[in-house]
Amino acid sequence: MNVISEAYQSWSIAERMLLFMLIAPLLGGALAGIDRVASARLQGRCGPPVLQPFFDVFKLLRKERIIVNKVQDFPIVLFLLFTIFSGALFFAGADLLLTIFSLALAGTFLILGAFSVSSPFSHLGAEREIIQMVAYEPMVILVAVGMYQVTGSFNVGAIASYQAPLILYLPGVFAGFVYILTIKFRKSPFDLSMSHHAHQEIVRGITTEFSGPALALIEIAHWYENVLLLGMVYLFFAFTPWLGLGVALATFFLEIFIDMNYARFKWQLTFLSSWLFTAVAGVSNIIVLSLMK
Amino acid sequence: MTALLFLILFPLAVSFLALVPPHSLAFRKAVGACVNVTLCAVPIYLLITNLERGAAYFHVESKLIDVGMLFAELFIAVFIVYVSVRAKRYIPVLLVVVQTAIMVTFEFTSGHGMQVEHSLFVDKFSIIMALIIGIIGSAICLYAIGYMPEYHEHYEEVKDRRRYFAFLLYLFLSAMFGIVFSNNLMWIYFFWEVTTVCSFLLIGYRDDKASRESAFRALNMNLLGGVVFSVGLFTLYSTSGIMELDKLLLADKGSILLPAVCFAFAGLVKSAQFPFCSWLTGAMVAPTPVSALLHSSTMVKAGVYLILRVAPVMENTVAAQMLTLVGGVSFLVTALIAISQSNAKKVLAYSTISNLGLIVACAGVNTDAAVWSAILLIIFHAVAKSLLFLCVGIIEYKLGSRDIEDMDYLILRLPKLTAIMMVGMAGMFLAPFGMIISKFVTLKAFVESTPVMAIILAYGSAATIFFWTKWMGKIISIKHGVAEVMEHRVSNWEWITLGMLAVVTVAVSLGFPFISFHVINPYLTELFGTIPVVDSFNVLMVSVIMLGLLIILPLGLLYYAFIDKNYKRVGTYLGGGNIDNTTFEGAMASVRTIELKNYYLENYFGEERLINVGVFVSLTLTFIMFGVAVI
Numbered sequence: 051m052n053v054i055s056e057a058y059q060s061w062s063i064a065e066r067m068l069l070f071m072l073i074a075p076l077l078g079g080a081l082a083g084i085d086r087v088a089s090a091r092l093q094g095r096c097g098p099p100v101l102q103p104f105f106d107v108f109k110l111l112r113k114e115r116i117i118v119n120k121v122q123d124f125p126i127v128l129f130l131l132f133t134i135f136s137g138a139l140f141f142a143g144a145d146l147l148l149t150i151f152s153l154a155l156a157g158t159f160l161i162l163g164a165f166s167v168s169s170p171f172s173h174l175g176a177e178r179e180i181i182q183m184v185a186y187e188p189m190v191i192l193v194a195v196g197m198y199q200v201t202g203s204f205n206v207g208a209i210a211s212y213q214a215p216l217i218l219y220l221p222g223v224f225a226g227f228v229y230i231l232t233i234k235f236r237k238s239p240f241d242l243s244m245s246h247h248a249h250q251e252i253v254r255g256i257t258t259e260f261s262g263p264a265l266a267l268i269e270i271a272h273w274y275e276n277v278l279l280l281g282m283v284y285l286f287f288a289f290t291p292w293l294g295l296g297v298a299l300a301t302f303f304l305e306i307f308i309d310m311n312y313a314r315f316k317w318q319l320t321f322l323s324s325w326l327f328t329a330v331a332g333v334s335n336i337i338v339l340s341l342m343k
Numbered sequence: 344m345t346a347l348l349f350l351i352l353f354p355l356a357v358s359f360l361a362l363v364p365p366h367s368l369a370f371r372k373a374v375g376a377c378v379n380v381t382l383c384a385v386p387i388y389l390l391i392t393n394l395e396r397g398a399a400y401f402h403v404e405s406k407l408i409d410v411g412m413l414f415a416e417l418f419i420a421v422f423i424v425y426v427s428v429r430a431k432r433y434i435p436v437l438l439v440v441v442q443t444a445i446m447v448t449f450e451f452t453s454g455h456g457m458q459v460e461h462s463l464f465v466d467k468f469s470i471i472m473a474l475i476i477g478i479i480g481s482a483i484c485l486y487a488i489g490y491m492p493e494y495h496e497h498y499e500e501v502k503d504r505r506r507y508f509a510f511l512l513y514l515f516l517s518a519m520f521g522i523v524f525s526n527n528l529m530w531i532y533f534f535w536e537v538t539t540v541c542s543f544l545l546i547g548y549r550d551d552k553a554s555r556e557s558a559f560r561a562l563n564m565n566l567l568g569g570v571v572f573s574v575g576l577f578t579l580y581s582t583s584g585i586m587e588l589d590k591l592l593l594a595d596k597g598s599i600l601l602p603a604v605c606f607a608f609a610g611l612v613k614s615a616q617f618p619f620c621s622w623l624t625g626a627m628v629a630p631t632p633v634s635a636l637l638h639s640s641t642m643v644k645a646g647v648y649l650i651l652r653v654a655p656v657m658e659n660t661v662a663a664q665m666l667t668l669v670g671g672v673s674f675l676v677t678a679l680i681a682i683s684q685s686n687a688k689k690v691l692a693y694s695t696i697s698n699l700g701l702i703v704a705c706a707g708v709n710t711d712a713a714v715w716s717a718i719l720l721i722i723f724h725a726v727a728k729s730l731l732f733l734c735v736g737i738i739e740y741k742l743g744s745r746d747i748e749d750m751d752y753l754i755l756r757l758p759k760l761t762a763i764m765m766v767g768m769a770g771m772f773l774a775p776f777g778m779i780i781s782k783f784v785t786l787k788a789f790v791e792s793t794p795v796m797a798i799i800l801a802y803g804s805a806a807t808i809f810f811w812t813k814w815m816g817k818i819i820s821i822k823h824g825v826a827e828v829m830e831h832r833v834s835n836w837e838w839i840t841l842g843m844l845a846v847v848t849v850a851v852s853l854g855f856p857f858i859s860f861h862v863i864n865p866y867l868t869e870l871f872g873t874i875p876v877v878d879s880f881n882v883l884m885v886s887v888i889m890l891g892l893l894i895i896l897p898l899g900l901l902y903y904a905f906i907d908k909n910y911k912r913v914g915t916y917l918g919g920g921n922i923d924n925t926t927f928e929g930a931m932a933s934v935r936t937i938e939l940k941n942y943y944l945e946n947y948f949g950e951e952r953l954i955n956v957g958v959f960v961s962l963t964l965t966f967i968m969f970g971v972a973v974i
Binding site for chain 2: 114115116117118119120121122123124127128131135139144145147148151152154155158161162164165166167168169170171173176177180181183184185187188189191192194195198199204205253258259321325333336337339340
């Protein structure tokens, strides 16, 4: 582990960014493959090979482009670009807030893409995606706030090298973050705008009118995003790297487990429960921290 | 000093010129353009000449002016009484009488001995305000010249009082320059009252039941603010003998807390913060240039300007905390209410209050970082919001509606206008634009001083994303087939102002490091002795995103619209056999039409419910603010 962190320290920001761009999709794709196998096993199926997500994406990329309007693919390209950019910022050790805002920008592009095709299904998906975004955004910002309160910096590098385990100060914030992570991972019960599970819907919400290469881009962006989110989980435990990696992986499996065990919530419940959980777990943690100072 | 006097007197002269009867539209446009250029040029000149200098104070032989102002105030009072009595409304009469009684007593008891050393001053913050008033204000006046004829074509029943309208707009500009350049508090108060009256008359321009109602509501609330302002002046002079803004900061802070709170209260009313936010949403009945000029970019900014000026006096008091919380409540609650609104102008109004709330909260926190972001918020908001108002004003006549739900496929019907609107909206909340940079620093400032505000900001930002994104989504949806293009009906005159403001929106977002370094930081150094450290890597990254978008967006759109031919185009999936883009054949050979509507979540964010919550909470906070000041 020390070798890795020393190597990381020696790279420049540009090198770190580049490395993230290359490794993250491999990692994200592999995680997606593991996800599918694990889900299948939980359902008593055998499941596809672990590399199946890569096969899917390669196949999608080769397919004919079928579109309903000329510019609909452009927001998707921007969605991918900005997702990569925010992940790169994070793993380069730059500003956590900037990462969050840039990720929100990426999300906005996806929503705008879905709106622009003006199909009723993707319209509904987009509306729900906004609600999801509103549901998780406060908690994501509070993660940054909490980390700043403890470490005195928004800088990911500084937070990661802080001389105490963050989780001891931020258990509530961490719990809240794990809660909204289910939304970000697009897992049931919060997979309102689009779902990984074919049995839940006939028309796939936000991506209804996106097929072939555009759909592949959305999938790749999702891989990048997942890696970034697990990176944020890691940050809570960065004091002991092995533990951090373990918890990040455990969180990932927990999300799969939750995904398998819940039916989809309505948006009302999704929205209210997220805000309430954010308030109970996140806000209380922040206030306690501010009183401790 | 000449430049300052010129900026105050020149619009005043223009306003009287506007009253002069004849002249063709072309002539008025020519004059308007000249005035516009002058009003842009002089503040820029002021900026350049003062770039290296600190604040400068000027003595003005003011005996005669003071008498003149007193008479003008009396005239205004009589005028308000006359108008109110004629409309059978007696609250304004009462308020005016109280206010005039206070001021006249004040004048006679202490007017003779009063020595005002410097009546006018200019520092970096005033220059920023002057630039906003000069550039945005005069651009909106220019737009109004083209807009009003169309307004009267649409509302034939409204009496055509164009000249009177132009008179009020330029008079208002003059008063605004007066507010930001006056060091003499009596002068600020005088100009403050002039803006109140202008706002009242402009809101009531249509002269029907709804607009009279709104106009009087605005008048009542702003007069209440004026009464408290005058009480502040009275107590300030009787306790400390101060009548100047700069001396306020040097005085013993404990003894002048009450006046400072009074001024802050007047500022809260002017900026339409809770519990007084209802006058601003009511004011949306006014013609669009009025909403853009008075109720988003300039007049409401006078409120936060005053609050920012007096905030140092309240530093580290409970009163300041209450001020912060009032701002926070206004920010959060109005952002939530905006989700439930489908009237475009109302969404803009609520978002204005929301942003002003954030500025007020920053003023309450009053650290270098907070004030830094407050000033940037003022700039970014003024530019982007006025742009949006002007766009909505045009859309309203082209579509015959100001309801967001009627703006389907706007990008097909008014493509260029939609593009400009997207710039404005992105300017309000998306990452590379300036607003986000100030939120960034604001968050930092809040975490360090009042973590409760950081939480409010987290929730409020989420709400902000909601209402902007769904509106953006509405206007960029595209359908297959023909849509009626109505863009050619937008006059060149309106394009010029829109283009100007759009360029300024992008320019301030790109140029904010310059603004920060040369204008805001020197001001903060004078005030605090320190400047906030903004991570230069972040600034660089934000600029990279901004530049990236500026390059990628046009190129990408160009590529997808014209070059890219490698696709198969189909109709959208509607759940049956498509007949055309919006109708399909469903089960049992039924023909169904689709309609796409946005979510408004009335049950959660309904206006009435939340307004009551906000009013009660903020009233309590305001009472506490006064309570601790009186004790």
